[in-house]
Amino acid sequence: MNEVVNLFKRFVTAMSRQISTILAIAAYENDRRSTTSSVGAWESLISPLQIMLFFIGIRVGFRFLMSGGSNLAGGTTDLYFNIVIFMAAGFTIYFPFRQLAIQALSGLKLRSPLYYRRIEPLDILLALSINNIRALLTLTLGLMGLIWALTWEFRMDSPGLALCIYLLTVFMAIGFGICLVFLGKYNKFITRLIKRIINRILIFTSGLFFATFELPEYTRPFVTWNPVLHAVELFRYSLNNEYPIPDISLSYLTWCSLILMGFSLILYRTNESSLLEAVDD
Amino acid sequence: MPDSNQPSSSLSAGLNKLPSSFRLPDFLVADQLPPLWRERLARVARPRVLISTFLATSAFYCFVIGRDRYTAVSEFVIQQPAPLDGTSASVLAGAAAAPQVLTSLVDGQYLQVYLASSDIKTRLFPDGKKLELAYRPRLPDLWTGLSANSSAPAQLDFYRKQLSVAPQPMSGSVILTTSGFTPKQAFDLNSALLKESRRFVNEVNQSINAEQNKFARKEVQLAELNLKAASRKLELFRKTNGNLSVESEQAATSSFISGLESQLVELKVEEAALRRQYRDPNAPEVSFVADQVKELKVQIRQERERSVSKNGRDLNTLVLEEAGLISDVEFATATLQSARLASDNSRRDSQRQLKYVVVLSQAELPAAPDPNWRWQAFLASVGIIVVGWGVGGFILNAMRKS
Incomplete structure (x- = not known):
């Protein structure tokens, strides 16, 4: 019994030490980034906000043009969401995924000459993801709060589901990021190619601009392969349970997240040394 | 030899700084508090303790004292019978079915508002006291339910929380x-x-x-009345003027005058x-015919004057009047026909x-409580x-930096 208790204590101590390390790296990285921008730490908020507003503009503009200049709203999705909430929900899920993937492709370095034995590439990846998630959460919450205050419509039908979707997406993003770290290490051309693919294909298939139910049935298989789309749509569904989600599955998202996370951790564990060399040199 | 195991100064600073974001404001740890209480407060007010307490309380409420909630689900569709001309059997049945879906969706959206309305709540629960009694809070969960002496808006709000209508x-x-x-x-x-x-x-339709x-x-009744009135007017007109048809009489007069003129x-x-033939213009043969011509001219003039003058029969006016009455009758007849057709349609x-309302899935008596709300609330x-x-950490950090 004592052994089990001791083992548990050791586990808790190790975990808390690791968490402290990751949080410290996150704080360090945040400090470093804030010094490179004129707006300081707010840079990580302003940059995604610009992109988000640009995307909202695109969506509203297309809708305006397609309706012959009579409709500024978001189309059928207006039945369920304000256009800003609709886009922000998609952005909250998609953007950390994209940021983490691109940062992972750029290499997991602290960009510091200092060396600390306990810091592993995985810690850096986790720290980066924490910074991204914090900024995106702040941004989304701010936008939602603003829209809620303006329209006075408070709706969060399944907060538990929203949390689960968010965590699954974070797991998937970390798994994807770890895989990309290894992939990017081999060839610079592949790195560039993947960056372009992520920026273009993923953005157009992850449901940022559209809802799955708006698509004709025969076109859905072209986008439903993307687990990020499932995450985005399920996240919207968790905000409003009346939002229709045809061909979207929580189990598909769960399996994709777990398989990607498991595979990446195995990959990481078996090839950690090569990654360390690549990072530290 | 430098100690390579030491973290960088920034990292150490980061590690040391972390808990500071969760520290209590100064007024809570002011010097006015006795040292014993200050120590106790400092022990309790650690973020880890606060978070653990919050989560434990939430878990205790959600999984232990929270009341069971039961859910019943039914699904129905609002359908209109297919047209009798058999188009639904064609290959275009899919396209024809789309308006049905839209109609049902629109009806569903009306229902969504209607079922959550105060009218329905009053119809289902006419007595507010009975509603309060049925949904009153019970130990140990005193938070859930409808408290006694609740206001009408509170009752309506509670009623709305008990149902969800989702058109697909x-x-x-x-x-x-x-x-x-x-x-x-x-x-x-x-x-x-x-x-x-x-x-x-059903009621609305x-x-x-x-x-x-x-x-x-x-409309049909009105058209019938109009037709009767118009016919009666025409009949009266003909009776008054002593003829069956002014027009035919005018035609007869015209042909009579024409006959006289041709004779002339x-x-x-x-x-x-x-x-x-005769040198003397006053010869009896010539005078006889000349008298006839003269008499015929007078006769024709008299006939003309008699048919059109106001003192005579004034056939022109009568014809116009009769034509108006006849068109009134014709119009009333056409109106009656179209009104009857519209009524039949x-x-x-x-x-x-x-x-x-076609019920696709009837609600069943729930056999077990629905645990969904417990997990949703805890999560x-x-x-x-x-x-x-996430948000607090980011904002505090950003504010500290700026």
């Missing part, structure tokens, strides 16, 4: 979910709302159709021939456009911590 844009069906603290409450509410949906759809039919029948022409020709359409508490940590 893909299929046009409506999913009706109700909840209650007992299986019977959830089931009864679902059944009652289904009944109200049926009543709403039938009242609209009844109004349409009533209007069409009124013949006599004139004969007179001219006699004048050439309305009767047929009212039968065809009747809508029905929401975890979500609050995650969001608070």
Whole structure:
């Protein structure tokens, strides 16, 4: 019994030490980034906000043009969401995924000459993801709060589901990021190619601009392969349970997240040394 | 040899700084507090303790003292019978089915508002006290339920929380979910709302159709009255003027005058021939024909004057008057015909456009409580911590930097 208790204590101590390390790296990285921008730490908020507003503009503009200049709203999705909430929900899920993937492709370095034995590439990846998630959460919450205050419509039908979707997406993003770290290490051309693919294909298939139910049935298989789309749509569904989600599955998202996370951790564990060399040199 | 195991200064600073963001404000740890209480407060006010307490309280409420909630779900669609011309059997049935889905969706959206209205709440629970009694809070969960002496808006708000009407844009069906603290409450509410949906759809449709039919029948009656009045006027006119038809009489007069005129022409020709035959223009043969011509001219003038003058028969005016009356009768006849046609169409359409609530899935008496709310509520508490940590951490950090 004592052994089990001791083992548990050791586990808790190790975990808390690791968490402290990751949080410290996150704080360090945040400090470093804030010094490179004129707006300081707010840079990580302003940059995604610009992109988000640009995307909202695109969506509203297309809708305006397609309706012959009579409709500024978001189309059928207006039945369920304000256009800003609709886009922000998609952005909250998609953007950390994209940021983490691109940062992972750029290499997991602290960009510091200092060396600390306990810091592993995985810690850096986790720290980066924490910074991204914090900024995106702040941004989304701010936008939602603003829209809620303006329209006075408070709706969060399944907060538990929203949390689960968010965590699954974070797991998937970390798994994807770890895989990309290894992939990017081999060839610079592949790195560039993947960056372009992520920026273009993923953005157009992850449901940022559209809802799955708006698509004709025969076109859905072209986008439903993307687990990020499932995450985005399920996240919207968790905000409003009346939002229709045809061909979207929580189990598909769960399996994709777990398989990607498991595979990446195995990959990481078996090839950690090569990654360390690549990072530290 | 430098100690390579030491973290960088920034990292150490980061490690040391972390808990500071969760420290209590200064006024809470002011010097006024006794040292013992200050120590206790400092021990309790650690972020880890606060978060653990919050999560434990949430878990305790959600999984231990929270009341069971039961859910009943039914699904129905608002359908209109297919047209009798058999188009639904064609290959275009899919395209023809789309308006049906849209109609059902629109009806579902009306129902969504209607079922959550105060009117329905009053119809289902006319006595507010009974509603309070049925959903009163019970130990150990005193938070959930409808408290005694609650206001009408509070009751309506509570009622709305017990139901969810979700129209499905893909299929046009409506999913009706109700909840209650007992299986019977959830089931009864679902059944009652289904009944109200049926009543709403039938009542609205039938009242609209009844109004349409009533209007069409009124139009027919009005057209019949108009026709009768116009016919009576024409009849009276003909009776007054002592003829059956002014027009035919005018035609007869015209042909009579024409006959006289042609006779006059013949006599004139004969007179001219006699004048050439006889040297004396006053010869008895010539005078006889000349007198006839003269008399005929007078006769024609008199006939003309008699038919058109006001003192005479004034046939022109009578013809115009009669033509107006006849067109009135014709118009009233056409109106009656179209009114009868519209009435018949309305009767047929009212039968065809009747809508029905087709229940796809009937609600069943829930056998076990629905654990969904427990997990949703607990995970929401975890979500609050995650969001608070994320957003709070980011904002505090950014504010510190700026």
